[in-house]
Amino acid sequence: MSESDVDLAYYGDDLTGSTDAMEALALGGVRTALFLDPPSPEELTGRFADLEAVGVAGRSRSMSPAEMDERLPAVFERFAELDPSLVQYKVCSTFDSAPETGSIGHAIDVAQPVFESPFVPVVVGVPALERYVVFGNLFATVGDRTYRLDRHPTMSEHPTTPMTESDLGRHLRDQTDRDIDRFDLLALESGDADAEFAGLLETDPEIVVFDAVDGSHLQTVGRLVWERAAESTEGPVFAVGSSGLDYALTAHWSETDGTSRRDVPSGPDPVDQLLVMSGSASPETANQISNAIADERFDGIRLDTSALVRPDGTESERERVIREAMDALERGQSVVIYSARGPDDPAIEETRTAAPDDVDVGERIGTTQGEILEAVLRESNVDRVCVAGGDTSGYVTPALDVYALEYHRPLAPGSPLCVASSDDERFDGIQVCLKGGQTGGEHFFETVRRGGSDAWP
Incomplete structure (x- = not known):
């Protein structure tokens, strides 16, 4: 991990999704705290002095683009003050969003003037949650069946953000005018993912959607994203991701001793009343x-x-x-x-x-x-x-x-x-x-x- 105190800062587009990211990081040994409001560098002292990742629980999944314009810049500017290597816009693993409600594409448009990220990785697949991205299309499992997202019995009928398109790139194109490409399974499993990725970046895509079906894919994605973030001299890389991005990063860090590897409590811990x-x-x-x-x-x-x-x-x-x-x-x-x-x-x-x-x-x-x-x-x-x-x-x-x-x-x-x-x-x-x-x-x-x-x- 980098030499800065905080290596990853993330904004969750809702509260439960924010705890999902915190869990993925904690299970990977990364000390993380989730704040309700963006902390200043001065607030990351005392009990929060040795944090490696900082999250902020937001509510942008229900915001209009105008509300995002009003509320998100201050969060992103505070993140820039923390000087992390990577900033994550944490989204749901079902990519809940629409042009007028919770627009992920618009969130990217708001963030880029702050971070000027050379490209925006989009990592949505989470095998641990039975969410998979194949050739840019998102699939989710219900019971013992896996559905393309636009056929998913719940998400295709969502009352606010119905998912009528499973191709994440096509879905994002309704929300932003930025150039979008993908890094798919064939590239991940080519035997030389580094060269494939370098070649893709030479075409200057503004947004890159990553496939992921299993843990090995996530580990490769985590390495490719983190190496670009750690090498950046122009500020943080800005990424969009479900907790799949956090699992990807911790999988890579665990192979390179990139975290303090804190132990996670296990086993039951009952109470009398809930x-x-x-x-x-x-x-x-x-x-x-x-x-x-x-x-x-x-x-x-x-x-x-x-x-x-x-x-x-x-x-x-x-x-x-x-x-x-x-x-x-x-x-x-x-x-x-x-x-x-x-x-x-x-x-x-x-x-x-x-x-x-x-x-x-x-x-x-x-x-x-x-x-x-x-x-x-x-x-x-x-x-x-x-x-x-x-x-x-x-x-x-x-x-x-x-x-x-x-x-x-x-x-x-x-x-x-x-x-x-x-x-x-x-x-x-x-x-x-x-x-x-x-x-x-x-x-x-x-x-x-x-x-x-x-x-x-």
């Missing part, structure tokens, strides 16, 4: 909620979201849920508080219909969920929580005055258990799992309560 707050409507999370409620250790509490979005119903509904959660905890139960059970839950449309025109439904529900979680934790002794849903996580963590997260132990790929740093003494050191909607096994909430299993990593 508090779950779910704002996800994914089928996977719905199944996890059903299994948790069927478990005698968990009580389920449904949020009446139609009441939450009405001016005269928010406070009474919030108080009801807090009261029921406290009653369950006092009986020794774990608790799952949820806003929906699957994408076809009638409550979703009922809530949209009930909401006044001037109410942002997602913001109202997410903010109230944060208030409920804060109140229940303050009145109880629970010290481990799980939040399901990327947007929900973005609303809940500020309610706990959390300013940074550090990796604690593995639970399931992409959803680690973290330790929070908070300005509030009650929440400083609390254990938090921020779970993306589609991650984790069918009994994931019990896995969180148990503190993991020996099956992962």
Whole structure:
């Protein structure tokens, strides 16, 4: 790794995706902290003095291009002050984006005036999460079947950013005018990837999409990207990547003693009670909620979201849920508080219909969920929580005055258990799992309560 204190700085386009990157780095032995706001060099002291990677959890996946123009430059300029060798714009391994919402191409356009990267690597494949890129096309596995992304049963029907194109280059061309090329499996497996890559760069592509199907591909990609970043004398290389980029880098660093190789805790670490707050409507999370409620250790509490979005119903509904959660905890139960059970839950449309025109439904529900979680934790002794849903996580963590997260132990790929740093003494050191909607096994909430299993990593 380079001689600078921080070698990698990354901005996550949502909170759960940001913890996914932190996990990939931590499993590779890289000491990483994830901040809610960009840290200054002066803030990377004390408990954060020996960080090798710094993350910032953002919300740009839901931003318009105009919002990106307003918010992202300050983050990128702060990263430039940290002087890392590589800056990563962390995206989901399903490449969620559209020209008007969460545009990855526009994020590149915002970043390049700051970093002037000679090219922008795009590394999306994550074999550990069953995401694969083949000849520039993204595939994802559901159950025992692997789908091209535009045929994926969830992502092709996504309500905000439906993926109608699996070719990542073609998808990006709807979001940026920059020249795009790819480095595919044939080049990776040619026997002389270095020469192939050098030849590609001689054509001056502005963006390069990398294939990846297995760990050997990622290791080669990590080496090719890192060598260019480490050799750069003009500032950081700016890259776009899922956690596949982080796995790629750590695979390369592990072969070159490029990290301090910190040990990662393993084995179960159970607690008596877990508090779950779910704002996800994914089928996977719905199944996890059903299994948790069927478990005698968990009580389920449904949020009446139609009441939450009405001016005269928010406070009474919030108080009801807090009261029921406290009653369950006092009986020794774990608790799952949820806003929906699957994408076809009638409550979703009922809530949209009930909401006044001037109410942002997602913001109202997410903010109230944060208030409920804060109140229940303050009145109880629970010290481990799980939040399901990327947007929900973005609303809940500020309610706990959390300013940074550090990796604690593995639970399931992409959803680690973290330790929070908070300005509030009650929440400083609390254990938090921020779970993306589609991650984790069918009994994931019990896995969180148990503190993991020996099956992962």
